[in-house]
Amino acid sequence: MTFIIIIVALALLFDFINGFHDTANAIATAVSTKALSPRVAILMAAVLNFVGAILFDGVAKNVGGSIADPFHVSNGMEIITATLISAILWNLLTWYFGIPSSSSHTLIGSLAGAVIAGAGMDALHWGGFQKIVLGLILSPFLAFGLGFLMLVLIRQIVKVLGNRSPGKVNRNFRLLQIVSAGLQSFSHGANDAQKAMGIIVFALVAGNFHSDMSVPIWVKLAAATSMALGTSIGGWKIIETVSRKIIKIEPMNGFASDLTSTVILQSGTALGLPLSTTHVITSSIIGTGSAIRYKSINWGVVGKMVMTWIITIPISIALAYVIYQLIFGWF
Template sequence: MTLIVIIVIFALIFDFINGFHDTANAIATSVSTKALPPRFAVFYAAVLNLVGALTSTAVAKSIGGKIADPLHIQNGPIIVIAALISAIAWGLITWYYGIPSSSSHALIGSLAGAVIASSGMNALNWSGFTQIIEALVISPVLALLVGYVIMWILKLTVRNVSPHRVNKWFRFFQIFSAGLQSFSHGGNDAQKTMGIIVFALVAGKFQTDLSVPLSVKLAAAVSMGLGTSVGGWRIIKTVGSKIIKLEPINGFASDLTSSVVIQSATALGMPVSTTHVISSSIMGTGAAKRFRAVKWGVAGRIVLTWVITLPITGLLAGFCYKCISLFL
């Protein structure tokens, strides 16, 4: 029971960090185009993240059961503690340097690394783990393509309208698209924390299935909402201005694209990186408007961070597991 309490505390800390780390992704476009004032945008995102977190549990069940079977694994609670320490450390490091890394990659890589350190490669559920990795890889590519298409359609639609009027229209539309994006973020990302807590509960023999208790839903939703209310201004600057100089039409197209991709993944029960999806949608909409306007050097550094997150967090979690197991 002591280990479970420790796990819940670490999981909610991770969820809180996820909230202020990934808030930037949900509201960066609306803040950078001045569609929403920063303080209101953070509060708005916090409320809708909380609501989104309570909507479903399909993603939580994928995290809780597809990476490894918590019923047939040794030292499950220690595995989860090691994974959470690794994911929290990576989240804080990337937040400090203003890098929009993926909390999803960090958590999934950490859990896989801790499982391997505990029970070897065969302990991973390779079919389920592969499905999750495929979703993480395909979703940003899809966001890039969909963002390009949506922006291209919008360009054709408003080609004879004055730029002033276009900006005015789409700055208004961004109020709704930013809210939809925040709701989508909460619906996918908070479930990852629910899933890791359920994994620990099953591994610790406190429950026998992957159903998510209401108390876990509420705790994860509130924790993410509180984290979101803190904001992540370093990452807002990177996402909102360093990839491309955003205009309201780009911001709306990016928000709409990422919401569609994230909501689709949530409906399928697949955890995706909201960071990857949102950043890729911004790249896609920027490329559709003017390919050279996208700062591909910054985009390349972001992509590099995405690639290295899984192996680094996996190794870090394995190291944490070995250290913790010496004492427990």
């Protein structure tokens, strides 16, 4: 019982960090265009993250059962402990340097590394792991392309509606951004909070505290609350990188980016796929920015982010493997 309490505490800490690490991306565009004040944006995101988190559980079941089988892993609680320590360390490191890295990538990579360390290569469900990784890889490309098309379409609609002053257009899209930022925050909660839920369920099943992969209501409420609290803290370093260092965000492309991200994240949630909110939102911003002016994007910053995205899963696999061996390898 003490062991499972420690695991639940670590999972909720991961969710709390995820709240201020990833949710910053969800509100960055609205804050940068002054559609919402930082305080209001954070409070709104916290509430909608909570609501989104308690309404879905498909992603949680996928994370909890697709990478390894908790019913046939004798040391599942040790594996989850190493997974969470690894994911928390990487999230804190990238947050400290203001890099919008992916909590999803580090959690999936860490789980794979811990499973290999604790149960061997054969215990890893390569099919499920590859399916999840494929979704994580493809979603940024889809977000970029859809973001590009979304802004082109919106600009054509504005053009058809007639000549309007730039000031009036910006005011209208700032109002729309309030809605789109809310939808994006809800979508983030619906997808991201479930990852911690899945990890907790994995540990509960492995420790014989739960008999199937369904998510208990107390797990939903705890994970949703933890993410909402993390969101309320805010992630200003991440907000600054996403909202200012990639491209100057205007209300129109901010709205288009939010709408694009919502579509991609909700699609992933419906399919039970854990997507990276960070990658989806950032790629949407790059896509809409490219539709305006390709050269206006700070490709140096984008390159550093992409490099972090590429190395996160392999580093997380290695980090979790080493952590497992250091803590439990001598038993």
